[in-house]
Amino acid sequence: MVKLFQIKRIIGYMIGFFLFYAPFALYQKTFYALMGVTEYADIHDFCLRIPLEHIWQGRIFQSFTVSAFSILLCLSAAFFFGAVFCGRLCIVGSIGEYLSRLLPDRFQIDWVRYLSPVPVRYGILTGFFLSPFLGGYLACAYCGYRLVEAASIYIFLGEVTILPSSVLFTGMLWLLVFGIFTKGGRGFCNYMCPVGAAQNAMHWLGCRFSFVWRIQIDAAHCLQCGQCVRVCPMQTLQIDQGELRYDSQHCITCMQCREACPTKCITYGPEKGKV
Numbered sequence: 574m575v576k577l578f579q580i581k582r583i584i585g586y587m588i589g590f591f592l593f594y595a596p597f598a599l600y601q602k603t604f605y606a607l608m609g610v611t612e613y614a615d616i617h618d619f620c621l622r623i624p625l626e627h628i629w630q631g632r633i634f635q636s637f638t639v640s641a642f643s644i645l646l647c648l649s650a651a652f653f654f655g656a657v658f659c660g661r662l663c664i665v666g667s668i669g670e671y672l673s674r675l676l677p678d679r680f681q682i683d684w685v686r687y688l689s690p691v692p693v694r695y696g697i698l699t700g701f702f703l704s705p706f707l708g709g710y711l712a713c714a715y716c717g718y719r720l721v722e723a724a725s726i727y728i729f730l731g732e733v734t735i736l737p738s739s740v741l742f743t744g745m746l747w748l749l750v751f752g753i754f755t756k757g758g759r760g761f762c763n764y765m766c767p768v769g770a771a772q773n774a775m776h777w778l779g780c781r782f783s784f785v786w787r788i789q790i791d792a793a794h795c796l797q798c799g800q801c802v803r804v805c806p807m808q809t810l811q812i813d814q815g816e817l818r819y820d821s822q823h824c825i826t827c828m829q830c831r832e833a834c835p836t837k838c839i840t841y842g843p844e845k846g847k848v
């Protein structure tokens with residue numbers, strides 16, 4: 574059952590890759606076809622920063638682009654269902670997670686024990702929103718998505734993309750420091766990704782409403798066995814002083830905890846009352 578679940582996750586990430594990254598970028602190409610425009614489609618079109626930049630430059634009417642539509646779609650989904658883009662479709666986060674499985678735990682750093690991701694990721698998100706006002710290229714200079722696209726273009730078209738050293742530095746953080754050498758392999762998602770932070774902020778707002786789907790833990794049936802803690806790639810779940818703690822502010826709704834729980838006391842759905 575767990576294996577089938579993991580296969581479905583990998584299929585989801587592959588779908589995300591073909592949807593968003595050149596030379597495929599099927600999501601952007603479909604959008605352009607519906608709009609009747611001919612544009613080169615790549616991950617840049619999907620960037621959440623672009624509508625802000627258009628507004629800043631006074632090009633308000635130009636701001637309804639594929640990126641503006643995407644930000645609305647992604648944040649609305651997060652409001653109602655959590656960070657589903659991260660947990661189901663984002664290949665950047667998944668690469669770090671799967672790479673980290675190659676190295677035994679004892680060689681990996683559990684960053685979350687030393688530094689809470691929540692203030693850091695919201696700080697990065699604030700910087701991301703300010704970047705169009707500070708200089709549009711700032712966010713692009715540290716973008717992990719560009720590396721995946723450069724690799725994709727090289728593999729499928731044989732073309733080499735020249736990247737700035739800051740992107741290569743980001744890649745080193747993403748794959749090595751926060752990837753293979755980090756417990757769970759999602760240090761990049763936890764500390765550096767503004768897309769994930771924006772979704773968690775939206776879901777935090779959504780969770781004020783009982784109809785919104787969320788992760789819930791029935792404490793009465795929890796054995797505190799730690800199975801969920803071991804599989805959580807974001808270190809969102811921790812057992813602290815004999816109690817299981819969950820922080821929705823950096824959960825990617827990947828459902829690995831729910832699948833691993835022997836008593837099925839972790840559920841996902843509308844609010845059930847006291848849990």
Ligand code: SF4
Pocket residue numbers: 790794795796797798799800801802817833834835836837838839
């Ligand atoms: S896996 Fe289930 S029973 Fe075990 S600690 Fe997590 S929630 Fe509790």
Ligand code: SF4
Pocket residue numbers: 788804805806807808809810823824825826827828829830831
């Ligand atoms: S708490 Fe569960 S759903 Fe959230 S990131 Fe961890 S394993 Fe995934």
